[in-house]
Amino acid sequence: MEQPEQKIQLTVPKSTEAAAKQDDDRFTGSPVFDANSVSIYYGTFRAVTDVSLTIFENEITAFIGPSGCGKTTVLRTLNRMNDLVVGARVEGDIQYRGQSLYERGVSPTAVRRRIGMVFQKPNPFPKSIYDNIAYGPRINGIRGKKTLDEIVERSLRQAALWDEVKDRLNKSALGMSGGQQQRLCIARTLSVEPDVILMDEPCSALDPIATGKIEDLMHEIKSRYTIVIVTHNMQQATRVSDRTAFYSVLRDDKSDTRTGVLVEYGRTQQIFEDPHDTRTQAYVTGRVG
Amino acid sequence: MAAVSNQPTFDLREPGGWRRNKNLIATGLMYLAFVVILIPLCFVLYEVIAKGAKAISWQFLSNGTIPPNVMPLGQGGMGAAVVGTLEITAFAALMAIPLGILGAVYIYEYGGRNWFAKVISFMADVMVGVPSIVMGLFIFTVWVIPQGLNGLSGFAGSLALACLMLPLIIRSTFEMLRLVPNHLREASYALGATKSRVVLTVVLPAAVSGIVSGSLLAVARAAGETAPLLFTIGAVESLNSNLFSGATTSLPSQIFSNALSPYVGAEERAWGAALTLIAIAFILLFTARIVTARFTRYTR
Numbered sequence: 384m385e386q387p388e389q390k391i392q393l394t395v396p397k398s399t400e401a402a403a404k405q406d407d408d409r410f411t412g413s414p415v416f417d418a419n420s421v422s423i424y425y426g427t428f429r430a431v432t433d434v435s436l437t438i439f440e441n442e443i444t445a446f447i448g449p450s451g452c453g454k455t456t457v458l459r460t461l462n463r464m465n466d467l468v469v470g471a472r473v474e475g476d477i478q479y480r481g482q483s484l485y486e487r488g489v490s491p492t493a494v495r496r497r498i499g500m501v502f503q504k505p506n507p508f509p510k511s512i513y514d515n516i517a518y519g520p521r522i523n524g525i526r527g528k529k530t531l532d533e534i535v536e537r538s539l540r541q542a543a544l545w546d547e548v549k550d551r552l553n554k555s556a557l558g559m560s561g562g563q564q565q566r567l568c569i570a571r572t573l574s575v576e577p578d579v580i581l582m583d584e585p586c587s588a589l590d591p592i593a594t595g596k597i598e599d600l601m602h603e604i605k606s607r608y609t610i611v612i613v614t615h616n617m618q619q620a621t622r623v624s625d626r627t628a629f630y631s632v633l634r635d636d637k638s639d640t641r642t643g644v645l646v647e648y649g650r651t652q653q654i655f656e657d658p659h660d661t662r663t664q665a666y667v668t669g670r671v672g
Numbered sequence: 673m674a675a676v677s678n679q680p681t682f683d684l685r686e687p688g689g690w691r692r693n694k695n696l697i698a699t700g701l702m703y704l705a706f707v708v709i710l711i712p713l714c715f716v717l718y719e720v721i722a723k724g725a726k727a728i729s730w731q732f733l734s735n736g737t738i739p740p741n742v743m744p745l746g747q748g749g750m751g752a753a754v755v756g757t758l759e760i761t762a763f764a765a766l767m768a769i770p771l772g773i774l775g776a777v778y779i780y781e782y783g784g785r786n787w788f789a790k791v792i793s794f795m796a797d798v799m800v801g802v803p804s805i806v807m808g809l810f811i812f813t814v815w816v817i818p819q820g821l822n823g824l825s826g827f828a829g830s831l832a833l834a835c836l837m838l839p840l841i842i843r844s845t846f847e848m849l850r851l852v853p854n855h856l857r858e859a860s861y862a863l864g865a866t867k868s869r870v871v872l873t874v875v876l877p878a879a880v881s882g883i884v885s886g887s888l889l890a891v892a893r894a895a896g897e898t899a900p901l902l903f904t905i906g907a908v909e910s911l912n913s914n915l916f917s918g919a920t921t922s923l924p925s926q927i928f929s930n931a932l933s934p935y936v937g938a939e940e941r942a943w944g945a946a947l948t949l950i951a952i953a954f955i956l957l958f959t960a961r962i963v964t965a966r967f968t969r970y971t972r
């Protein structure tokens with residue numbers, strides 16, 4: 384487990400995009416995100432180097448890789464969540480449905496309104512269950528009680544939570560179990576009807592049963608949303624995702640720096656059964672990481 | 673299971689000797705510290721109640737004419753001082769609380785690494801340590817003197833107390849904002865909220881109980897201050913309910929002038945005023961607890 388990356392070949396990947404496209408004969412959806420040589424910095428630290436990948440509509444894309452490889456950083460760049468981190472900076476171009484996300488004049492608020500996010504730790508507001516769901520619609524200007532009631536019910540039903548909470552909508556959301564809280568957070572994200580949902584290790588704090596429920600939920604809402612999920616659990620990636628991006632840490636011993644790189648990106652089946660890169664193979668077979 | 677006769681190779685019993693004694697000594701010292709802290713507190717409360725209780729009556733609290741020092745207890749009352757204290761403190765709170773909360777919100781939520789926010793934050797820290805009499809002198813110089821005799825007023829006192837409260841409120845609110853977990857802010861941002869929305873609908877509601885109790889602590893502390901009022905409100909013996917014009921009086925000022933007097937009646941009035949002041953502070957803090965308990969309904 385100790386710094387396994389050093390043992391393996393230290394080359395920056397050639398364009399994995401081309402390889403991904405080759406395998407991609409069953410491709411149906413249109414591209415949602417199109418990242419082109421994206422590097423992300425925190426201050427002077429280059430956390431991620433030269434990532435290029437395309438994420439497709441109505442698919443679940445999984446980001447896997449060892450800790451510190453920058454998968455969460457890339458995820459948070461997709462809805463400009465990293466703007467909130469002081470000193471964070473993005474180089475390169477990320478297109479979202481043909482529009483550049485980091486162009487001058489793009490409002491992070493408008494971006495996040497379309498690209499929602501579910502976090503690693505369930506983070507319901509210290510408000511009632513109802514107010515948690517109604518929060519998003521309310522900040523977007525929806526006021527009518529009837530409309531809000533409908534949105535709350537629809538969102539909770541979509542998140543398969545309605546039957547469990549319909550009798551205690553006015554109780555504190557913090558009184559729910561961890562799995563319920565996470566599904567509440569998903570319902571809260573669904574309430575503003577986003578186009579894309581980013582999930583940052585949504586099941587890492589949950590038991591297998593709650594995890595299973597969330598995975599079922601992801602399959603169910605896939606037809607309406609595009610989902611990008613970061614996970615440490617490779618079984619989860621194989622269970623839920625259509626495509627997988629494997630990231631790794633690239634170390635430079637001379638300057639004692641490290642940075643995250645995208646090693647391989649393709650159909651999940653291909654990544655796990657026929658990886659093209661030795662590092663991917665080492666990781667998915669469990670020999671490394 | 674099998675070898676019952678085998679000697680255990682480990683010992684799970686409570687260790688004796690020096691280690692246990694260390695534990696006893698440390699525990700004993702903690703209890704001692706607790707008692708030491710309680711002694712002055714109880715002593716002050718006991719003294720004030722024992723000596724002040726007999727002065728308290730409805731007349732003492734409501735009669736607007738403060739008798740001359742030579743008069744025995746039973747003549748006139750501290751009504752003027754009670755009204756003065758309540759008015760001056762309330763108006764000071766009205767000025768300092770919104771300003772202090774807004775200041776802290778600016779420093780923590782908007783300032784970031786901005787030098788301006790750093791300067792304000794540093795100034796607030798410095799101001800916490802400024803002696804209260806300096807606040808009084810400051811208002812005396814910039815507000816009272818330019819207006820001559822008309823300068824002395826309850827409002828001038830409010831200004832001085834507000835200067836005193838402001839850094840305390842900024843400091844305590846800042847600490848409360850820091851305690852609001854970042855993941856709550858992120859949850860709100862991820863739904864497309866603007867910064868002002870996040871502050872108004874997530875951060876402030878989550879911090880409100882701490883902000884309220886911090887602010888009321890500052891108010892209670894200011895209500896008992898004498899020094900900032902010495903130069904700013906003047907001294908009168910009759911009721912002046914107009915905050916904005918004419919000299920007025922306050923409970924701390926009356927305690928100060930009466931306690932200095934050699935007459936028995938005056939001393940008793942000073943004790944009575946002290947008890948009244950403590951009661952006001954107590955009521956304020958008690959209210960703060962009730963209010964914050966209501967606000968924190970949803971935090972588990």
